[in-house]
Every structure is written in structure tokens, then in C-alpha cells.
Amino acid sequence: xxxxxxxxxxxxxxxxxxxxxxxxxxxxxxxxxxxxxxxxxxxxxxxxxxxxxxxxxxxxxxxxxxxxxxxxxxxxxxxxxxxxxxxxxxxxxxxxxxxxxxxxxxxxx
Amino acid sequence: xxxxxxxxxxxxxxxxxxxxxxxxxxxxxxxxxxxxxxxxxxxxxxxxxxxxxxxxxxxxxxxxxxxxxxxxxxxxxxxxxxxxxxxxxxxxxxxxxxxxxxxxxxxxxxxxxxxxxxxxxxxxxxxxxxxxxxxxxxxxxxxxxxxxxxxxxxxxxxxxxxxxxxxxxxxxxxxxxxxxxxxxxxxxxxxxxxxxxxxxxxxxxxxxxxxxxxxxx
Numbered sequence: 390x391x392x393x394x395x396x397x398x399x400x401x402x403x404x405x406x407x408x409x410x411x412x413x414x415x416x417x418x419x420x421x422x423x424x425x426x427x428x429x430x431x432x433x434x435x436x437x438x439x440x441x442x443x444x445x446x447x448x449x450x451x452x453x454x455x456x457x458x459x460x461x462x463x464x465x466x467x468x469x470x471x472x473x474x475x476x477x478x479x480x481x482x483x484x485x486x487x488x489x490x491x492x493x494x495x496x497x498x
Numbered sequence: 499x500x501x502x503x504x505x506x507x508x509x510x511x512x513x514x515x516x517x518x519x520x521x522x523x524x525x526x527x528x529x530x531x532x533x534x535x536x537x538x539x540x541x542x543x544x545x546x547x548x549x550x551x552x553x554x555x556x557x558x559x560x561x562x563x564x565x566x567x568x569x570x571x572x573x574x575x576x577x578x579x580x581x582x583x584x585x586x587x588x589x590x591x592x593x594x595x596x597x598x599x600x601x602x603x604x605x606x607x608x609x610x611x612x613x614x615x616x617x618x619x620x621x622x623x624x625x626x627x628x629x630x631x632x633x634x635x636x637x638x639x640x641x642x643x644x645x646x647x648x649x650x651x652x653x654x655x656x657x658x659x660x661x662x663x664x665x666x667x668x669x670x671x672x673x674x675x676x677x678x679x680x681x682x683x684x685x686x687x688x689x690x691x692x693x694x695x696x697x698x699x700x701x702x703x704x705x706x707x708x709x710x711x712x713x714x715x
Binding site for chain 2: 420421423424425426427428429430431432433434435436441
């Protein structure tokens with residue numbers, strides 16, 4: 390009975406993990422954007438080590454989920470993309486961290 | 499990875515990348531060399547010594563930093579706006595720099611006016627250079643802490659040593675070579691280090707291809 394309850398609790402915690410953020414590349418993007426106010430496409434490419442295509446595809450997924458705000462502009466006639474986490478994105482990342490901590494703390498030694 | 503993730507370290511890494519370009523080092527090295535050259539030419543240039551030592555290096559520093567960040571750093575690593583804590587630190591550093599500049603202008607003006615016998619300010623011994631050296635060290639240490647650039651503390655020690663060295667070498671080598679050695683040698687070393695850092699930075703972060711203009715994002 391107790392074991393069942395404990396397993397139920399763990400399952401709940403793992404279920405609460407945001408799968409969208411859990412993917413390592415997206416996690417890196419979210420973490421790097423979380424620590425700044427905003428950053429451009431090149432900065433995030435440098436910080437995460439992702440290729441441009443890879444970063445673009447993950448950005449689209451995060452944007453579709455409402456976690457990321459993408460602002461396109463032209464600087465000196467060159468396309469320039471600024472990225473920023475939305476309020477929802479910041480809160481999702483904070484929840485993800487808390488849930489991951491819970492799951493990892495509950496793991497047996 | 500996730501359990502051990504430290505957001506402060508990620509933020510610090512993001513901050514540090516913007517100061518890897520060697521621009522601050524080059525500016526500081528150039529300033530020390532200007533001090534050395536201006537000191538040698540002090541007899542020839544007269545009171546022009548004041549603007550050359552204070553205004554020209556300040557102007558050069560602002561232009562070089564602005565040009566370097568816009569044309570060397572940003573095109574290679576991109577740009578980021580940091581959070582409130584960093585912005586507040588930067589503002590405090592700017593205020594501190596303004597105070598430093600005013601003190602520097604007063605000190606250089608007094609020194610120059612005294613040298614050309616316009617006014618009489620004679621304080622013997624090592625008290626004044628020691629006090630200035632300590633002041634420079636404290637200022638750069640505070641700036642290093644505020645900006646999170648630890649090597650500024652080392653530059654504080656170098657700059658403080660330069661000021662002391664001028665007074666010590668004056669008795670052994672005499673004018674103007676004590677200035678050339680005291681300012682010029684550390685200046686050249688810091689400048690070369692800055693150029694090395696910039697070269698490493700440019701090799702590590704080559705210019706990227708242009709961003710995709712449409713469709714892929």
C-alpha cells in the first residue's frame with residue numbers, strides 16, 4: 390500500500406516534467422535565455438553550440454508553445470533575430486527545474 | 499546535468515564571453531604607452547600635456563571600445579541584454595569612472611601646473627604616489643568586482659606599481675627614462691596581451707554566415 394502510494398507520487402512528479410523543455414537542446418536554449426533579458430540568434434548559437442538549423446527548429450517549437458518570443462528586424466540591411474523568453478516560458482522553466490529536483494531527490498541512493 | 503545545473507554559472511559564462519575580446523586590455527595598454535610618450539615630450543609640448551594625457555586617451559578609449567564592440571565583438575558572438583543586476587553594476591561602474599576621471603584631471607592638472615611653475619605644489623617623499631597607487635588599486639578592484647572581470651584587479655596592481663615605480667626610478671635613472679620604463683614597459687606588455695586575446699577571440703569566433711532571411715525560423 391505504502392509502496393503503491395510512493396510509486397504514485399513519483400509517477401505524478403515525472404508526469405509533471407515538461408517534455409518540451411526536457412529535450413537537451415531545448416533545455417540549453419531555455420537556460421541560456423532564462424539568465425538574460427534577451428539575446429540574438431548568434432549569441433544563443435555560440436552559447437549552446439547548436440547549429441543554425443537545429444536552433445531554428447527548436448526555436449519554432451518553443452515559440453509554438455508560447456515559451457519564446459521571436460522578434461525579427463533588419464540591422465544595417467542584414468536580418469537580425471532577437472529572442473526572449475515570455476512570462477509563460479520563464480514560469481515553465483522554473484516549474485521544470487522544481488519538478489526535476491523533486492524527481493532526482495526521490496531517486497534511491 | 500540538470501541536477502547540477504547552476505544558472506549563475508550559465509549567466510557568468512554568457513557575461514564573460516562578451517569580455518574575451520581583448521578590447522579593454524588594448525585600451526589600457528595604449529593609455530599606459532600614451533603616458534610614457536607624453537611624459538617624454540612634456541618639455542616640448544608644455545601645457546598641452548594636460549589634454550594629451552587626460553582628454554586624448556579618454557576620447558581614444560571611448561571611440562576604440564565603441565568601434566571594437568560594434569565591428570569586432572558583436573558580429574562574432576552576437577548580442578545579449580543582461581538582467582537588472584548586471585545593468586545596475588554597469589551604471590555604478592560608469593558613475594565610478596566619472597569620479598575617477600575628475601580626480602585624474604585634477605591630479606594631472608596640478609602636476610602639470612606645478613611642473614611649469616604656474617603654482618607651487620611640493621610634497622616630497624613617497625606619500626603622494628603611494629596614496630595614488632593605493633587609490634588606483636582600490637578603484638580597479640571595485641570595478642573588477644562590479645563588472646565581474648577579475649583581471650581588472652591585476653591591472654590595478656600593475657597601474658599602482660607603475661605610479662610607485664616612477665618615483666622610485668626617478669632617483670636611479672632620472673628624467674625622462676624613468677617614465678618610459680615605468681609606463682612604457684607595462685603598457686607594451688598589456689597591449690601585446692590584449693592583441694593576443696583579440697587574435698585568439700577572432701580565431702575562436704570567426705565571422706558567421708549571414709542569418710537566414712526567411713523561412714527557416
